[in-house]
Amino acid sequence: MNISVIGAGQMGNGIAHVFAQNGHQVTLIDIAQAGLDKGLSTIGKNLDRQVAKGVLTEAQKQETLARIATNTDLSAGVKQAELVVEAATENVDLKLKIFKDLDTNAPKGCILATNTSSISITRIAASTVRPDQVIGMHFMNPVPVMKLVEIIRGYDTSDAVTKTVVDLSTAIGKVPVTVNDYAGFVANRILMPMINEAIETLFQGVGGVAEIDSIMKLGMAHPMGPLQLADFIGLDTCVAILRVLHEGLGNPKYAPCPLLVQMVTAGKLGAKAGEGFYQYTAGNKDLVVAPAFR
Ligand code: CAA
Secondary structure: OEEEEEOOOHHHHHHHHHHHHOOOEEEEEOOOHHHHHHHHHHHHHHHHHHHHOOOOOHHHHHHHHHOEEEEOOHHHHOOOOOEEEEOOOOOHHHHHHHHHHHHHHOOOOOEEEEOOOOOOHHHHHOOOOOHHHEEEEEEOOOOOOOOEEEEEEOOOOOHHHHHHHHHHHHHOOOEEEEEEOOOOOOHHHHHHHHHHHHHHHHHOOOOOHHHHHHHHHHHHOOOOOHHHHHHHHOHHHHHHHHHHHHHHHOOHHHOOOHHHHHHHHOOOOEHHHOEOOEEOOOOOOOOEEOHHHO
């Protein structure tokens, strides 16, 4: 299949990686060449891990990379697409604009999927004249590792489009799970209140960063504690998702904790910014609690 992926960031490069590894022709699209170069370099490093483990051969790695073209021009990059997966920043105005552009430029039968983690698929679909061909395809981070693809049907999404996307997800080694379109869907409707409550627990001084994460890792068998996971996802993304839940479901329990909002205002966005609840230095795999919480 000919697949275009919009956005070469954390999620977009992982999505491009998995499609290309499974034999699909991918065009990775981003506004700046520097973003595309960084995305390709991340894909190369993640493929190297698979080669080192013996999951892929060096030749398969090179074939995978050869299946990925790049483009800084959205209209040119989607001209041949049978499927587009949008993985831009979690910002509703940006997504509405991208989908309007996709509707104009992608071929008539092309399926338009979004990797949004919380924004209404029905709302995104309404910015196109093909709402039956718009669907949510929510991958989890790190995309090459996590099995789930949360498939979200908008109000008008057709059965045929849902089946194509479900079958494709299975064919690339993922497990698709189909749900309906309400704010946060299922994954983030449950995950974000847990993360927000962990931050509230820290804010109230019930426990420290290490204590809260240890309890959830050792007591509930989570691979990462909720504060480390928030850093991994990005604290700005967590706030954006909580605001969608708060606005979309109208319940004050979804309001982001003031500490989380404050950290985002201060630019402490988690791992990608070098600091969140933990401090991150290149090459160091040990978890170091950030100075503000020591
Ligand atoms: N690409 C390819 N392989 C990767 C990878 C990547 N980006 N990151 C890790 N891996 C591989 C490693 O090579 C390793 O493979 P083996 O076990 O076969 O050797 C395996 O994954 C484990 O990695 P590590 O040993 O480096 O580290 P770890 O054991 O601590 O696992 C983790 C890392 C997989 C990220 C694990 O900590 C984990 O599962 N964390 C929770 C992740 C999670 O909850 N993700 C969902 C976030 S929510 C979301 O994405 C949606 C949203 O809308 C917010």
